[in-house]
Amino acid sequence: MEVKNLNINLDGNTILKDLSFQVKEGGILTILGPNGAGKSVLLKTLLGLLPYKGEIIWHGKPKIGYLPQGLSQLSVKSYPLSVADFFSLKNPAPSSEEIIKFLDFVGLDKSILGKKAGNLSGGQFQRMLIAWVLVSHPQVIVLDEPTTGLDIGGGETIYSLLQTIWKKENLTIFLVTHDLSIVYKNSTNVLCLTHKREVCYGKPSDILNSETLEQVFGTEVKIFKHNQ
Amino acid sequence: MLSKKMSVVAGPLAHLAFPGVALALIFGFNISFGVFPFVILGAIFIWYFEKRTKLPMENLAAVIFAIGVGTALLFLPIGKAEEALVGSINKITFGETIVVVSLSTFIFFIVKNLYQKMMLVNIDEDLAKIEGINVSKYNLFYLLSIAIVIALSVYLVGGLITAALVAIPAAAAKNVSRDLKSYIRLATFFGIISAVTGIVIAQFIHLPIGPMVIVTNAILFLISVFLMKRIF
Numbered sequence: 309m310e311v312k313n314l315n316i317n318l319d320g321n322t323i324l325k326d327l328s329f330q331v332k333e334g335g336i337l338t339i340l341g342p343n344g345a346g347k348s349v350l351l352k353t354l355l356g357l358l359p360y361k362g363e364i365i366w367h368g369k370p371k372i373g374y375l376p377q378g379l380s381q382l383s384v385k386s387y388p389l390s391v392a393d394f395f396s397l398k399n400p401a402p403s404s405e406e407i408i409k410f411l412d413f414v415g416l417d418k419s420i421l422g423k424k425a426g427n428l429s430g431g432q433f434q435r436m437l438i439a440w441v442l443v444s445h446p447q448v449i450v451l452d453e454p455t456t457g458l459d460i461g462g463g464e465t466i467y468s469l470l471q472t473i474w475k476k477e478n479l480t481i482f483l484v485t486h487d488l489s490i491v492y493k494n495s496t497n498v499l500c501l502t503h504k505r506e507v508c509y510g511k512p513s514d515i516l517n518s519e520t521l522e523q524v525f526g527t528e529v530k531i532f533k534h535n536q
Numbered sequence: 537m538l539s540k541k542m543s544v545v546a547g548p549l550a551h552l553a554f555p556g557v558a559l560a561l562i563f564g565f566n567i568s569f570g571v572f573p574f575v576i577l578g579a580i581f582i583w584y585f586e587k588r589t590k591l592p593m594e595n596l597a598a599v600i601f602a603i604g605v606g607t608a609l610l611f612l613p614i615g616k617a618e619e620a621l622v623g624s625i626n627k628i629t630f631g632e633t634i635v636v637v638s639l640s641t642f643i644f645f646i647v648k649n650l651y652q653k654m655m656l657v658n659i660d661e662d663l664a665k666i667e668g669i670n671v672s673k674y675n676l677f678y679l680l681s682i683a684i685v686i687a688l689s690v691y692l693v694g695g696l697i698t699a700a701l702v703a704i705p706a707a708a709a710k711n712v713s714r715d716l717k718s719y720i721r722l723a724t725f726f727g728i729i730s731a732v733t734g735i736v737i738a739q740f741i742h743l744p745i746g747p748m749v750i751v752t753n754a755i756l757f758l759i760s761v762f763l764m765k766r767i768f
Contacts, residue, residue, distance in 0.1 A: 357662050374666040383659055390715035397656040399667040424714055 309354075309448075309480070314362040316346070316353055322505065323349050327362075329499055329509050333447075336474065336481040338491045338512075341501035342525050347484045348377050348452050350501070354482065355450060366448075370480070373446030377453050377484070381433045385426030391436060392421040395443065402443045410439040414469055431462040438469065442477075450482040463487060467494065491516065500524045548601030549686045550695035552578040554608030562611060568632075572687045578604065579683035583676050593679075628692065636688055643681050654678050655716075697746040704753040705730060708760035730756050 314327040323346040331337045339347045352358045355374060384394070395407045408418045414435040420428070428436060434454060441449055454470075455463035467490050474481060474494075485491065491498060491512055498515045500508045502524050508515055556570030582596045589596075628636070647654075657664040657674050664671055689698040709722035734749030 352662065355662075355666060357665060372666060374663060376660055376662050379660050379663065387655070387659070388710055388713045388715060388719040389655075393716040396716075397652050397659070399653060399656070399669055401652070422715070 309367065310363070310365045311354070312363040312365075314353070314360055314364065316349060316358065316360050318349065318358070324353075324501070324507075325505050327507060329497070331480060331482070331497065333367075333480055334474075334478050335496040336483060336494055337497050337499060338495040339482070339484045339499050339501065340486075340488075340491065340515075340524060342503060345501040345503055347501060351450055351452055351482060351484060370447035371445065373441035373444060373449040375437055375441050375449070375451045375454055377456065379437065381426060381428070381430065384433075387426075389425045390422055391425050391428070394425045394436070395421075395440060398440070398444060406443055407439075410443045411436070413442070413473075414439045415465075430457050431465065434458060434462070434466055435469070438466070438473075442473065446479070448480045448482070452484045453486070454483070455485070455487065463490075470494075488516065488521070548597040548604070549575055549578055549683060550690050550698040551601050551608075552604035553687065553690040553695055554604055555611075558608045558611045568687075568691050571690050572684075574604070575687040575690070576680065576683045579679040580676075583672075583679050586675065587672060636692065639684065639688060643684055646677070647681050650674065650677055651720075693746045693749065697750055700750040700753055701727060701731070704750075704757050708753075708757045711757075711760040711764050726753075726756055726760075 309332075310330045312328050315325055316323040327350075329337075339350060341347050349358065353360045354364060355372065356364075389397075392404075392407070395402060407421070411418055411420065416432060416435055416439065420432070420436070425433065425436070434457075438454065441451075451470075455466050458466065467487070470481065470483075471494055473479060483495070495512050498508075498510065498512050500515060500520070506523070508520055508524070552575050553571040554574075556572070556574035557567055558570070560567045560570035578600050582593055582600055585591065585596045585599075586593050653664070653669050654674050654677070656667060657669060657671050657678075661671050664674075686698055686702070689701055693701065705726035706723045708726050709719050713719040713722055730752040731749050734752040735745055737743075737752070738745040738748035
């Protein structure tokens, strides 16, 4: 996947300017940056949901799975949807064997199918969403802050789950997150966006030093590398 | 409609029938010829404005509502509006019944087929787009089916009662259902049961039918509130 000289303007504001990067098949690109830097907008643009200038080239038309940032439990809670109902909203709807297989994969028992999606715990809900995205066998998954609202333990579980899936299915992953230790451990490339429309792009070990991070987030960020 | 937080739209759309009723009364043609074009036109306007302005549909419905009532009252004397408000189900002929029933059945099956996709559009439009759903097309289908249902019920029970019939059975069903299937079935069941009992009671004690249907609906809703332990 390649992006060349991407420019995004929304309502007369320049959101992103002259952005170029590429993601290889099976790579994990993490997008970092403060709130309002344009991370979600970039993801939506890559998915073709927003207008842009420049080039976005997907090689070989991959099947894409997407987990939007706003898909909180609240938006689902206002409907009388069981977990099984929620899976039946997929287009096309997956078979129940497939659903059970992927629920099992994310560590959920099939007894959860009859429960109301709005009544699951935050961690269960997020895991169910990941199963929901994976059940249609995408080649690329785009995740916008998949651990929002989860505690550290819950977040860790989601990320180690993603790591397992990534190894197993040769997925290409686009990820927006604020969790720097995860970025360091898992990504193949990092793209950071700032309010000043500056970008940095490279391998996690090149990007994740205190200096660049201070530039990105505007405050001093300390990271501690584990000696393994 | 409850699923899109759109039940409030029923009222405004129903009132959109007013200018149609006014025209029909003034020129002396069948009311339904006045009602249908106006309600459907209203739905198309809401769809178009939503696309252009991204305002919430319920907001736009309020705008359309004001336009409908305003223009109607320019020509229609308030006294004559009564029929448009409360309808006259007991004056419907056999031929009209057949038309109403076949239109309703048609809409029922269309909505049944589109329901899953409409639901996903309601939950998250971007997600629906990635799943390959044409959001704008489904929004239009959604509004048009609502418009036809509303036009039908304005004709049958009047604008005031339409809002009640659209909102109350679904709200009661939502109180007591755990999944989509029970929700849909209960909403349909509550709608039928309250309408039938309402009509029967009204005939027996010689009260107007429409308001009686609202009362039975309201009783059903109150019962559902007390049964909210989600037993179904």
